[in-house]
Amino acid sequence: MTAQAGAPLLEVRGLRKYFPIVKGMFRRVVGQVRAVDDVSFTIQEGETLGLVGESGCGKTTTSRCILRAMAPSGGQILFRSRQGAMVDLAPMVRAELRPFRPEIQMIFQDPFSSLNPRMTLLDNVGEPLLINGMRNRRERTDRVAELLRLVGLRPEFMHRFPHAFSGGQRQRIGIARALSTNPRLVVADEPVSALDVSVQAQVLNLLLELQSRLHLTFLFVAHDLSVVRHISDRVAVMYVGQLVELAPTSAIFERPRHPYTAALMRAVPVPDPRASNIGGALKGEVPSPAAPPSGCYFHPRCRFADERCRRDAPPLREIAPGHFARCHLAEQLNLDIRQG
């Protein structure tokens, strides 16, 4: 690794992804779904950024744009190449992206549909190697064996098919495949939400261990806040296509500065029958990103909203060092996630 510690590996600036709403025979564009609307953040080398939000908030679209599985509508995706220069992935075409593909890899949510059932582990895990030029089968077999050992599976398994493995084992296979090309940035989209509780802890531990051994950088997309808290250095919260809060994990969980973040945290059922926390639930539903409300997008569901919130859209401001929130009242509110 040539980059010094603390240098950003990824810098997302003003990322936008709009989907057109078309109508009629001539597919007239009648509106835009602003799935991702002006999102900016950086990820330092070796860091884990947790990206949370409810379904439809744009967290998956954001991660797909970074992977360049889709083309963004605007903004920059600056990635530090192995040579040390920052390159913008956003405007690149297929051929230009090719050299960067091995460096950014993905771990999928569902370990049952993300592995090809007709391919053995050797072929599933080895395919990225083949595509990236490792033509020699012997060499590939050795590398797959090494990868399987790395994720805690026996190399002898490589000639079996995915159906022979449990959910947790399959997720390990998916991790081995993501790591096959020696990526520097790994995008994990809900990697443990389909797993059983006892297996979830094993996979989280594996991700933490791999990160320190291989100096990986993670963008960890999830909706489970206790999992995000466990694994992330910093947390970004999205609501209707926008970042509403971004802060170091301890800061955001000790004192969230955005009422939406606090509401999300309070909604997590506490595994303790003596601490009842259901009932203070957030009212209403997530607005459509095709027709967001005026002012602050969160104002119709916010119990602190005043006239200004209904009228003016708040900018994302730095409230404390490294702690950003998109709320007019961020300084005044004292949001405690624990309640009586």
Place this chain on the structure above:
Amino acid sequence: MNPAPPLLSVRDLHVSFAMDEGLVRAVDGASFDVLPGQTVGIVGESGCGKSVTMKAILQLVEQPGRIASGEILFRRRTGPAATDGEEVVDLARLPSRGVEMRAIRGAEIALIPQEPMAAFSPVHTVGDQIVEALQLHGRQWRTDGGPLSRKDARQITVDLFRDVGISMPEQRIDAYSWQLSGGLRQRAMIAMALSCKPRLLIADEPTTAIDVTTQAQVLGLLRELQRKYGTAIIFITHDLGVIAQMASYVVVMYLGRIMEEGPVDDIFHAPKHPYTRALLRSIPSLYGRARVALPVITGSLPHPFNRPAGCPFHPRCGDVIPGMCTTRVPSLQNIAARQQASCFLYHDKADPA
């Protein structure tokens, strides 16, 4: 607590599936009670038999599965009026497609399924589907026990929608399930489950597929409705947080057997079985230390065809007693005033294998 007799009493239930590869004992001797108005949580990981138990109660176990032995004693109403009496029937003995079972399913025992998207028909409006259920089972709504007219059933549905917090119920009743958001769909499902005033509601992972904020709304709603109608609930989930918030009595299952059961406070604050303890340790907390390795349960869930001999948890258990847990199956025994566990750390009574 009132010493009312249990509404549902499952006694030594065995459900097995005869597969080509061999016999899978999906539920292997489960016993628990549900008191009227109580919420019982059944918690366990995939393959522990929690959903099959639920299906057995409703007589919906699919081929090649069958209820091999055991009793499912349910106290049903003998008539629609409040003054009518009750009688105990063994649901395990009733034919699945018989008149009696069909009169119980939906009317006396209702189900909130996991996937509200898959549970509603996409080609009928949600209102029509609830009206249909009401016309079939809704005798409870009339004191004389006669059938409901379509108009009355529709009015009841509108009221139910309002009850479960669906705004604009008169319009929403004519919507198709795919026109509703996930939260609304689950609310409509709850309205349907409650439509015939069941005395027992089975909620099978009702909030697994939805967001945390919507989950909190749905859980709050279920609690409120339970207070209002006094319905008993069997709450099936793998989420220990949901169990802690919803249940008053908890049954912990693993590979078709009950590992431990007891009042929710004892299960969370004085867990006895090593499996319950390990499960509670392995969940990340909102308040714990971040970025340190979580204590894990080593190994993985065994394949149903490779069921371990002896205690099903012994290959993953830190407290395994060699020669004991590896060969004999511990039975579920009282180990504290109200707590039961099947573990040789607390007693030496084994079940016949």
